[in-house]
Amino acid sequence: MSITVKYFASLREQMGTGEVRLDTSAATTVGEAWQQATDGADLPANLLMAVNMEYVDAHHKVQDGDEVAFFPPVTGG
Amino acid sequence: MSITVKYFASLREQMGTGEVRLDTSAATTVGEAWQQATDGADLPANLLMAVNMEYVDAHHKVQDGDEVAFFPPVTGG
Amino acid sequence: MHIEIRTGQFDPYVEVSRYQRTTLNLPGQYGATAVFVGSMRDFNAGDSVQAMHLEHYPGMTERYLEKISAQAASRWDILDSLIIHRVGELRPDDPIVLVAVWAAHREAAFDASRYLMEELKSRAPFWKKETLPDRSRWVTRADE
Amino acid sequence: MHIEIRTGQFDPYVEVSRYQRTTLNLPGQYGATAVFVGSMRDFNAGDSVQAMHLEHYPGMTERYLEKISAQAASRWDILDSLIIHRVGELRPDDPIVLVAVWAAHREAAFDASRYLMEELKSRAPFWKKETLPDRSRWVTRADE
DSSP states (O other): OEEEEEEOHHHHHHHTOSEEEEEOOSSOBHHHHHHHHTTSOOOOTTOEEEETTEEEOTTOBOOTTOEEEEEOOOOOO | OEEEEEEOHHHHHHHTOSEEEEEOOSSOBHHHHHHHHTTSOOOOTTOEEEETTEEEOTTOBOOTTOEEEEEOOOOOO | OEEEEESSOOOHHHHHHHIIIIIIOOTTTOSEEEEEEEEOOSEETTEEOOEEEEEEOTTHHHHHHHHHHHHHHHHSOEEEEEEEEEOEEEOTTOEEEEEEEEESSHHHHHHHHHHHHHHHHHHSOEEEEEEOSSOEEEOOGGGO | OEEEEESSOOOHHHHHHHIIIIIIOOTTTOSEEEEEEEEOOSEETTEEOOEEEEEEOTTHHHHHHHHHHHHHHHHSOEEEEEEEEEOEEEOTTOEEEEEEEEESSHHHHHHHHHHHHHHHHHHSOEEEEEEOSSOEEEOOGGGO
């Protein structure tokens, strides 16, 4: 299955891209998607995660076609 | 000594006047001034009192020339 | 720090903008502005209200509003505050009171503006008399 | 209930007035309006700030702001709310965020406006990057 992975703000700059497509096996969690996208890097403790624009935790299962986003703590307002 | 007594809002209407001059003996309290001004009426429990535009209680001593005000609970804002 | 009693209608948002630009005049310093506007409703305690007379104690009102403004400035780290309160004859939808507080950070602005409104409502010497279709009445604390 | 992301400068007080007159349009029903405006400061975490870039997650931002607006409307007895948030390139003194809440009574307006700001600050996907005299940096939660 195929998912879209998005990065924002300082994480986007670190990754050098705002968006990648990831082909992955079924039954993947958000945490596993992070590791696949980053060649096995640990998930930073304060990273925020969303699937299809709703906050989730690292154990959330991703589905084919999902948009998975990773980003640092927010600083709006 | 002589003091000015002011009434506001519903109390002003009940009294039929917004201001009276009261000639009184020395060492009068605000509560005693109320009784003199009203021919001995009890001080209503929720009445507010000010001397020279600062909140006081009924035991506050009035001085010659003071402006003593009585009024109902406030409803501004 | 500015307080004002107004006998005529005022636009609270025009007042906030003007004060911020001409009197506060601290561009880049305030990160937070908390504004409260109280307006006249056409309905209160189960009755239709057609007009309102707002009485005050001239002199004591100003003194009291200055006092609570100074207290807010000493309790919270704020840059400035503005209070405007209407008196006289009002119509429904007329603004009654404006409280605005400028601060570097939002917590102080929120806390101080609410403090000013609560102190104003509880002790500032203003009294409302409502005109109902068939009579008029003084508003009591329980009505509000 | 209205939320909006703006790429250009806006005047929060003009926006509140316009929304109140044209969209809310409930004269005589709101006794209380609580407004919060967040503005760009020219100083943060000990440094002079010359400009700011505000990044957001298009789509998720709107969804999140609509969600907290609906939550505020279900938790408090309010008539309406308005949120406008700026994105893109900002200069010091530019308004960043406007939150306005209309209610019959002040408690609900105060509580709901503060709730909206706290939820927005803690979870709405916006990120600030500051331009300092000699470099740029992403703002972190600890800086604010």
